[in-house]
Amino acid sequence: MALPPAFLDELRARTPLAELIGRRTRLIRAGGRNWKGCCPFHQEKTPSFYVYEDHFHCFGCGAHGDAVSFVMRAEGASFLEAVERLAAEAGLEVPKPGPEAAERERRARDLHAVLAAAAAAFERRLRLPEGRAALDYLHRRGLTEETIARFGLGWSGAGRGALAADLKAEGVEPEQLVEAGLVRPREGEGAAGGYSDFFFNRVMFPIRDRRGRVIGFGGRILGDGQPKYVNSPETALFRKRRALYGLDLAREAAFRGAAVVVVEGYMDVIALHQAGFGGAVAPLGTALTEEHLEELWRLTPEPVLCFDGDAAGARAAERAALAALPLLAPERTLRIATLPGGEDPDTLVARQGPRGFQALLDAARPLSEALFAMLAGARLPEAPEQRAALRNRLVAVAGTIPDRALAAEYRRAWLDRFFAAAGSARRAAPGGIGARRFRAAGAPSPRPPRPPLDPPAVRRERARILLAITLRHPWLLDEVEEPLAALDLPEGEATRLRAAILACHAAASRAEGAGALDSAGLMSQLASMGAADALAWALQGAGLPTAATADAQPREALDGWWHFFGYLRGEADLVDDRRAAERALVETNDPAAQRRLIRLTEALAALRRGDGTSGQDGFAGDP
Known part of the structure; x- marks a missing residue:
């Protein structure tokens, strides 16, 4: 919701910035009313982080902002979360929204409560005799009891109407279950025809928002049925374009210094968390969107995208990289890690342990390097027309970066690599056009190498x-x-x-x-x-x-x-x-x-x- 500017000005005025930031990093006086210290947002030994009366600035990494933006960046909080926290400390009351906004918030609270009750019901069913097959499946996948509890995994039940029956005692009406995406009216039978469960005979994965509130579910069928995985339908709380599985846990890990890693599926995220990679998240069966990327950059300036080594993984990596370019800035980018063929994060960790996956992360390539390889391929084309087309594409793709300085850096780096690769290809081709020209002219040997720079x-x-x-x-x-x-x-x-x-x-x-x-x-x-x-x-x-x-x-x-x-x-x-x-x-x-x-x-x-x-x-x- 929009907040009055006068309230925000009062909030900033009542928040001593040096005191707020001093909880995260040690500050010392730097003349007058200014302070300096080591930046809390990047590793440094010499202080380059300055705190002034109404803003902070790091001359090392470029971080800049006021009290609200500091809390957002330091704690991964949304704007409203940061405002509410600072207002509580300052003794201010956040202005209430209007009647329509208040009604939306009330309904959202009700939906959160319904989804939380459903998650608890699914967890209980996992421990009942009917959930034994699902629990055995999770154990076979190598999950510990602690991990199962931490992610709130459950079992939907195999009986029709099981969830509605469980939640009826808690006062949850069928209409609320429909609104939460948990049941749907039976088609062709009207309102009197009853409802059918959206999730049936499935292992359940609660999907939470960044604050840890359940907003939807994913379900994996046991056996050979299709589709193997389904997600909740779009609701007032759940949008696949915005949601990332494991986000609430990754947010906490990222602030402790863990790498943020984007993988493909639920089990990949869970296996990585269990192996110590607490920054793992996954989109929900969709390509990375602008909303996903913005959420990732709120956690870290350089998340790692981890893709399969097959053709589908290469296409997904290229789509993600191209989607990120219009959002890049000097202070936020990506790295790309490529899994060995036939592996996914779950199997790699099981086979090679945490060290194997850490080696994969250490080998992740910067976005500029990885994207050049995707655009240019394993080797440059031979035909002049194709090379010209590639060069034009490199320039055009770099031009999609909105920051002019960064776009120029990408363009320069890519053209440097293009010309270096073209030169290497010409030198490596003994029967190329240049060699034939020398022979036709009667030259005894090819052109001597270019002299070193002066x-x-x-x-x-x-x-x-x-x-x-x-x-x-x-x-x-x-x-x-x-x-x-x-x-x-x-x-x-x-x-x-x-x-x-x-x-x-x-x-x-x-x-x-x-x-x-x-x-x-x-x-x-x-x-x-x-x-x-x-x-x-x-x-x-x-x-x-x-x-x-x-x-x-x-x-x-x-x-x-x-x-x-x-x-x-x-x-x-x-x-x-x-x-x-x-x-x-x-x-x-x-x-x-x-x-x-x-x-x-x-x-x-x-x-x-x-x-x-x-x-x-x-x-x-x-x-």
């Missing part, structure tokens, strides 16, 4: 790209003037052009009433100062990335500038710069200092990942 030349090229981005987007100078001035650039055109750019910017800043320095005006001034040759050198067309073009978006240009700055500055100096920026932020709490620290952190992370080595896409441009 480090000074690479540095000059990076400096050229950095200055080209500055020339096309001189508004950057308001933020980057100081780091640009301190940067150690190659002598020659780069240093002369930098000096002229900084002189023009200083003059524009001093001039009263002058507008912002635009690209055309800057280049005109540089030409008049005798820097035309250096200007031509910086803007020559070859090798310039998108960030150095006039139509690049501001974020793209800014990211590109700091990207190349990081490579030119070097890791040791970047570390020193970052420490200085941290001190400046603590002392001043200035937004500009905060932005500087964020940029330096991103540049250092990119440098350590080894980004930016080839091509014209994204922040490419290195020879």
